Amino acid sequence: MKKLLTGLLVAALTAVAIPAAAHHSFAIYDMTQNIEFDGVVETLKMRNPHMAMTLTVTNPDGTKKTINFVEGAPANMIVRMGLNPADVAPGKPIKAFGAPRKDDPNAYFLKAIVLPDGRRYVSVGN
Amino acid sequence: MLKSVSTTALAAVLIGLCGCDSAAPEAAVAAAPQHPDFSGIWFPAGRQQDPRNPEFTPGAAAAAAEYEKAFTLDDDPGRYCQWPGMPRAVWGAPFTVEIQQRPQDFTLYWEGYGMYRKIFMADSAPPVPVLPSAMGYSVAHWEGDTLVVETSNLKQYPYMNRQATSDAAHVVERIRLEEREVDGQKTKFIVNELVLTDPKVYTGPIKITGTLRHRPDLQPLEYTCTDALWDEYLNERGLTLPDLDALPNPQG
Numbered sequence: 547m548k549k550l551l552t553g554l555l556v557a558a559l560t561a562v563a564i565p566a567a568a569h570h571s572f573a574i575y576d577m578t579q580n581i582e583f584d585g586v587v588e589t590l591k592m593r594n595p596h597m598a599m600t601l602t603v604t605n606p607d608g609t610k611k612t613i614n615f616v617e618g619a620p621a622n623m624i625v626r627m628g629l630n631p632a633d634v635a636p637g638k639p640i641k642a643f644g645a646p647r648k649d650d651p652n653a654y655f656l657k658a659i660v661l662p663d664g665r666r667y668v669s670v671g672n
Numbered sequence: 673m674l675k676s677v678s679t680t681a682l683a684a685v686l687i688g689l690c691g692c693d694s695a696a697p698e699a700a701v702a703a704a705p706q707h708p709d710f711s712g713i714w715f716p717a718g719r720q721q722d723p724r725n726p727e728f729t730p731g732a733a734a735a736a737a738e739y740e741k742a743f744t745l746d747d748d749p750g751r752y753c754q755w756p757g758m759p760r761a762v763w764g765a766p767f768t769v770e771i772q773q774r775p776q777d778f779t780l781y782w783e784g785y786g787m788y789r790k791i792f793m794a795d796s797a798p799p800v801p802v803l804p805s806a807m808g809y810s811v812a813h814w815e816g817d818t819l820v821v822e823t824s825n826l827k828q829y830p831y832m833n834r835q836a837t838s839d840a841a842h843v844v845e846r847i848r849l850e851e852r853e854v855d856g857q858k859t860k861f862i863v864n865e866l867v868l869t870d871p872k873v874y875t876g877p878i879k880i881t882g883t884l885r886h887r888p889d890l891q892p893l894e895y896t897c898t899d900a901l902w903d904e905y906l907n908e909r910g911l912t913l914p915d916l917d918a919l920p921n922p923q924g
Contacts, residue, residue, distance in 0.1 A: 574746050593899040595751060622767060622783065622893045 575645045575655045577670065583613050587638045592621040592631050599634070599656060601642055615644055618656030619669035629667045634659060645670075708817050708849040710862060711773045713892060714884035717861065719763035722879045732873040736832040749831055753897035755785050757806030758823050759843045759868050760835055762882035768892045769884055771862075778812070778819075783895050791821055801825040804839060821845040838872040860886035 585603035596617040604610050618624070625631065634640060639662055644654030658668040728736055750756065756764060765784035772779040776796035780789040789807040792798030801809035801824075809825035823843040829836055845866040851858050862884040869877045906913065 573744060591899070591903075594895045594897050595753070596900070598900070620767075620895075622895055625893070626890070 572645070572655065572670070574647055574649065576648050577645045577655070577657075579645050580657060581644050581646070581654070583642050583644065585613065585640070585642070587634050587636050587640060588612060590631070590634055590636060592625075594620045594622055597621045597624060597656070599642070601640070613642070613644065614653050615642065615656035616647075616653045619667075624659075624667055624669060627667050628665075629659065633661055633665075707814055707819075709773055710771045710778065710819070710847070710849065712771060712860075713887050713890050714769045714771065714862060715887040715890060716764060716766055716769070717883045717885035718881075719883070720881045723876075726878045727875045729871070729873060729875055732832070732836070735830070736836075739830075739832040743831075743833075745833065749834075750785070752901065753785065755787050755806040756834075757787070757829055758789070758808050758810075758826060759837075759841075759845075759866055759880065760829070761787055761789070761807070762845070762864055762866060763880065767895065768887065768890050770892050781892070783892050785897055786895050808841075808843070815846075817848055819845075819847040821847065835868075836873055837868070837870050840872040841868065841870040843868050854885075862886075 583601055583603050585601035588600040588602045589598075591598040597619060598617060599615045601613040601615065602610055603613055619627075641660040642656060643658040643660075645657055647653040647655075655670070657670045658666060660666050750765075755761075761782055764782060764787075767783035769783070770781040772781075776793050777798075778791040780787075780791070782788070787807065789810065791810040791812050794811045794813045798811050804825050804827040806827060806829075808823040810821050810823040812819050812821040814820070821844070823845070824841075826837060826839065826841045826843075828838045830838075843866055845864050847862060847864045850861045850863050852861055853859070864882045864884070866880050866882070867877050868874075868880065
């Protein structure tokens, strides 16, 4: 167990990038974009074949908007990178990087998560 | 393996008790074959293919042309939890593979998609195939330290940009253990050299090598693939499930 935990920690600290959705292409997303959002997790679905998340972001004028990450890494893959689901539970502040869908700019692929302490979990080149 | 050894030992004791020729137990033990043990937790570690772009038969080429007019890479059967099946599982998704080996058969469990496969040993009265399936019907024999597996009875996988196969597909795998040095440590690998033939779809054989690395440090995880599909259904129906997790817990 100690070896496993050490392995996961190393994976987290080195921000291992694994192709998160190897079973299909990213053609529906504009993966050239890497949009950064600071916000608070609103909903989280740790599931396969892709996790999903919504993030509440506060605009400069104080209003709030919801960013919809409709797909991300498979849950199994991102926890193997070392992400503790409790760190991205609803109410937790995080930084997230997304690529918008080409046909729906309000839906994003979740490319990476950065926790307040700097730990990064990268599912697609970021 | 333990069961096999125990059975052999029990047989030796019983033969000894019967007062038979005293040379017989030793002969029986000496004849027991020692095969590599593939049991354990493994993780995909690479794939090679020759030819890289296999040539379609005229019929398959026409099907591929029609397919490309209508389908994109994002019309993805995996997104809807369709098993890739054989032989695609061999080089499959980056999730664990658990193998349990017995003298009479092998059981393989792929974390990705929850795929499951049986390989029956030819000398252990394998059952007859019943239905075509994604993983097919696999029978094996040993050639020295190499496990040779033949698979047929595959149902078609008609996704023309994803190593499509028909019901005529036949896969011969030659599977062996290798020990390699990784980060200064001896590490076991399973090397699977397979040949796919499918005269309905490809003009010639396709040689593929898939490698698995021994990863006893990894824990296989549950991979329920259909949650998102169920959510979509609920949304379409306008249904909301009760959130039992949000209920108060009187036990604190």
